[in-house]
Amino acid sequence: MASSESHRLLGIDWGSSNRRAYLVDAAGTCLATRADDQGMLAVRPDFAGSFAALVAAMGVDPAIPAVASGMVGSAQGWREVPYLDIGVPLDALPDHVVRVDDPRAGRPCFIVPGYVQRGEHVDVMRGEETQLLGAVALGRRDGWFVLPGTHSKWVQLADGVIRRIATFMTGELFAMVSAHGTLAPLMAGAHDDGSAFVAGLDAARRGAPLSNALFGVRARVVSGAMPAAQARSFVSGLLVGTEFVAAVGLTGGGVPPTCIGSPVLRARYARAAVHFGTTLAGLDPDRVYCAALARFLDRIPS
Known part of the structure; x- marks a missing residue:
């Protein structure tokens, strides 16, 4: 490896729908970044070609190694990488990456494994483990973390080891009811409404079964009890609130959880x-991801 590039790493957060790449130095300082919609579902089966195009677009030197996390390591991804048991410390993640050699890629790429929780509460994650490693690298080794998104994760850490994972399909359910079915026409074109979001939180806290509460949104609109323009925010509050009802029971109070998410999602979850x-x-998710990449840089196998 050329000496001028010996302390740089290209990291790719490669999910189902989106992809974000970061070029970092040894301190985790982000030198360049690029985001696109070339997630797993858009590029398969040509992961190598898509990877090569991304690297070329960023102008990354061929001597710089690459690490990818997320759904790129799933059974539908570039190469399936087995899950680690949650007993494996996050600090050990760089020791378990799997190398992918594909001539079309132009360089090796190392894929980060996800984690599996077995026993009574089976759960899995891919991608969030790298953000959690970044949180550990920034000194957040203990407590509860929430990573909102398509599949919102609540994760408990104890000295940098995962003790519990709980996943909620909050983002996916919101996308589904917004695009299909009875509620979709009511939610189309509506703007954010803070009072409607809070009303949805209240509905969740009252404890009605989710399917019943969702139909209640339609009932409110057609009966004139709620304007259709509020339906979208009400549903958002209902789904996020349902997540919080369960999560509050999990965490048991104490030290406030830490939210790793975009400013918009952090604000929404903070309000809830x-x-x-x-x-x-x-x-900030970019900050924690870059901090994690710094942990990988000197431990990528040759």
Whole structure:
């Protein structure tokens, strides 16, 4: 490896729908970044060609190694990488990457494994483990973390080891009911409405079964009890609130959870947290991802 590039790494957060790449130095400082919609579902089966195009677009030197995390390591991804048991410390992640050699890629790429939780509460994650490693690298080794998104994760860490994973399909359900079925026409074109979001949180806290509460949105609109323009925010509050009802039972109070998510999602979850009697600390997902990459840089196998 050329000496001028010996302390740089290209990291790719490669999910189902989107992809974000970061070029970092040994301190985890982001030197360049690029985001696109070339997630797993868009590029398969040509992962190598898509990877090569991304690297070329960023102008990354051929001597710089690459690490990818997320759904790229799933059974539908570039190469399936077995899950690690949650007993494996996050600090050990760089020791378990799997090398993918594909001539079309132009260089090796190392894929980060996800984690599996077995026993009574079976659960899995791919991608979030790298963000959690970044949180550990930034000194957040203990407590509960929430990573909102398509599949929102609540994760408990104890000294950098995962003790519990709980996944909620909040984002996916919101996307589905927004695009298909009875509620979709009511939710189309509506703007964010803070009071409707809070009303949805309240509905979740009252404990009605989710399918019943979702139909209640239609009933409110057609009966004139709620304007259709509020349906979208009400559903958002209902789904996020349902997540919080369960999560509050998991966490048991104490030290406030830390939210790793975009500013928009952090703000939404912070508002929900206050409504449920707690607060959220916040970490920027780009910052934690780059901090994690710094941990990989000197431990990528040759």
